[in-house]
Structures are given as structure tokens and as C-alpha cells.
Amino acid sequence: KAGVTQTPRYLIKTRGQQVTLSCSPISGHRSVSWxxxxxxxxLQFLFEYFSETQRxxxxxxxxxxxxxxSNSRSEMNVSTLELGDSALYLCASSLExxxxxxxxxxxxxx
Amino acid sequence: xxxVEQDPGPLSVPEGAIVSLNCTYSNSAFQxxxxxxxxxxxxxxxxxxxxxxxxxxxxxFTAQVDKSSKYISLFIxxxxxxxxxxxxxxxxxxxxxxxxxxxxxxxxxxxxP
Numbered sequence: 001k002a003g004v005t006q007t008p009r010y011l012i013k014t015r016g017q018q019v020t021l022s023c024s025p026i027s028g029h030r031s032v033s034w035x036x037x038x039x040x041x042x043l044q045f046l047f048e049y050f051s052e053t054q055r056x057x058x059x060x061x062x063x064x065x066x067x068x069x070s071n072s073r074s075e076m077n078v079s080t081l082e083l084g085d086s087a088l089y090l091c092a093s094s095l096e097x098x099x100x101x102x103x104x105x106x107x108x109x110x
Numbered sequence: 111x112x113x114v115e116q117d118p119g120p121l122s123v124p125e126g127a128i129v130s131l132n133c134t135y136s137n138s139a140f141q142x143x144x145x146x147x148x149x150x151x152x153x154x155x156x157x158x159x160x161x162x163x164x165x166x167x168x169x170x171f172t173a174q175v176d177k178s179s180k181y182i183s184l185f186i187x188x189x190x191x192x193x194x195x196x197x198x199x200x201x202x203x204x205x206x207x208x209x210x211x212x213x214x215x216x217x218x219x220x221x222x223p
Contacts, residue, residue, distance in 0.1 A: 004153075033209055042216065043154075043198065048209040056209045090153055092211075097142045097202055099211060101153040 001027060004093050004102035012108045018079040021105045025072050025093030031055075032074040033099060034066060037088040046089075049074055081109045113137050116199055116214025125223050129186040133199035133214045136180065140212075141203030143175050145184045148196045148216065157197075158184065189221045 005024045013019050025032050033056075034046040045058040049068035066076040072093075078085055086109045092099035116133045123129055131145075142161055146154035158173040160166045160182075166173045172185040182201075186193055196216040202209070 006153075031209060033211070035211075043200075043211075043213040045210045045212075050209075058210065094209070098144065098156065098159050100156060101146070103153045106151075 004091055004100055006089075006091050006102040006105050008105060009103065010106050010108075012110065013081050014110050015081055015083060017081050018077065019081060019107060020075055020077045021089055021091075021107075023074045023076075023091030023093075023102060025074070025091075026095075026100060029093035029095050029100075030072050031094045032068055032072065033092045033094070034074070034076050035090045035092065036060070037090055037104070038086075043090070046076065078107075083109050085109050111136060113212050114199065114201060114214045117217055118215050120218040120220050122220045122222065123189055125189060125191060125221055127189050127221070129189050129193070129219060129221075131184040131186075131197050131199075131217050131219070133182050134180055135182075135201055135212075137201070137212075138177075138180065139203060140201040142201065143173070143182050144200045144202075144211070145171075145173055146198040146200060147193075148198060150195075154198055186219075189219075191221050191223050194219055194221050 031050045033048040037043045048056040052068045068074045088104045090104045092101045114135045144159040145157045148154045163177045170187045174183040198216045199214040200211045
């Protein structure tokens with residue numbers, strides 16, 4: 001079974017721009033979660049979607065948003081990028097409690 | 111105080127050594143406990159997950175959970191250079207819901223040949 005896929009793998013943006021990241025979950029998984037990983041803060045939960053509805057949300061500003069489509073694929077969007085948004089953004093899909101991660105999208109904000 | 115504490119390391123051991131990685135947590139509502147391995151510039155890979163207190167073994171890996179002490183461990187037997195990676199503990203459940211994993215900071219392990 002194919003794993004979680006994320007696109008793009010690498011991205012360079014400038015401050016003030018916006019970015020959209022995409023995630024395709026493992027087939028049959030309906031829950032998709034997003035995490036931000038930085039050297040200073042580690043892995044932090046952004047939000048989780050299930051059946052196209054946001055079910056849980058972390059402590060990030062409203063510039064971070066997401067959505068999920070009927071085929072369970074998910075996107076996250078960051079508007080008005082700041083230097084501190086440079087990070088590895090990870091998507092995870094799950095059937096129950098165990099989450100399986102994709103390779104991540106590495107975002108660099110200049 | 112963080113909900114999950116994990117020594118960042120690095121932990122350096124010779125090949126063949128037994129490695130012990132540990133996490134402590136403060137939220138007694140956590141119900142599921144996981145260990146992930148992350149190689150540099152890759153996503154975390156699930157190694158083990160447990161629900162109850164006690165030991166769970168899978169090959170060279172043993173996960174141990176002590177809910178009374180709020181302490182979990184991952185043991186790696188006969189460590190190999192390919193085990194060199196960052197090991198992350200993660201927990202979920204209770205009042206944080208079953209979708210929001212709470213991670214430790216990760217322990218960097220270096221296994222030398």
C-alpha cells in the first residue's frame with residue numbers, strides 16, 4: 001500500500017507571500033493531521049481533518065489554515081509568510097489512533 | 111513544564127550496544143504511546159505503539175510503558191550504525207483528543223561501527 005505523499009518536497013518563498021502544501025493520505029485513511037517541525041520547537045500540531053471537517057486545532061495563528069477534500073486529500077495554506085514559518089511541514093494520516101507520516105515539505109522563507 | 115520530556119542527547123554508543131531511550135510525561139490522560147524514528151531530512155517513521163502498561167517486543171526493539179510512573183522507554187538490542195537517527199516519543203488521548211499527538215523533543219542516537 002502506498003504511503004503518505006506530500007507535494008512539493010521543497011519550497012522557497014519570500015516574506016508576505018502565501019503558500020499551499022498538499023497531502024495525499026494512505027488509501028482508506030480518512031483522518032489527516034498537519035504538524036510543523038522546527039529545531040527550536042520540535043514537532044507541533046497544527047490541525048486535523050476528518051471527513052472534510054476540521055476536528056482538532058493547535059495553537060497557531062489564523063494565517064495557518066487547511067481543508068480536506070471528499071477523497072481525503074488535504075491542503076494547508078499559510079498566508080502572509082514570516083521568516084519564522086521556515087520549517088518542515090509534515091502530514092500524517094490515520095485510521096484510528098496511530099498516525100503515519102509523509103516525507104514532509106521543507107519551506108524556506110526569505 | 112512541557113507535557114512530554116525527552117533528553118535531546120546526542121547519545122553515542124558502539125555497535126552492538128543495548129540502547130535505552132526514555133520519556134516522561136505529566137498528563138495522566140494519555141492512553142496511546144508511540145515511538146517514531148526520524149532520519150535526517152525525512153519524515154518520522156512509526157516503530158512501535160502501545161496502549162497498556164508493560165512491555166511490547168518487535169525484533170530488536172522493546173517498548174515499555176509504566177503508567178503509574180508516567181514513564182516510557184524504548185530499548186534497542188544489538189544496535190547497528192543504521193539505527194543512527196532521532197527517536198521521538200509521542201502520546202495521544204484523553205482531554206487532548208485522539209488526533210493530536212504530543213511529541214517529545216527527540217533523542218539523537220549515534221551508533222559507531
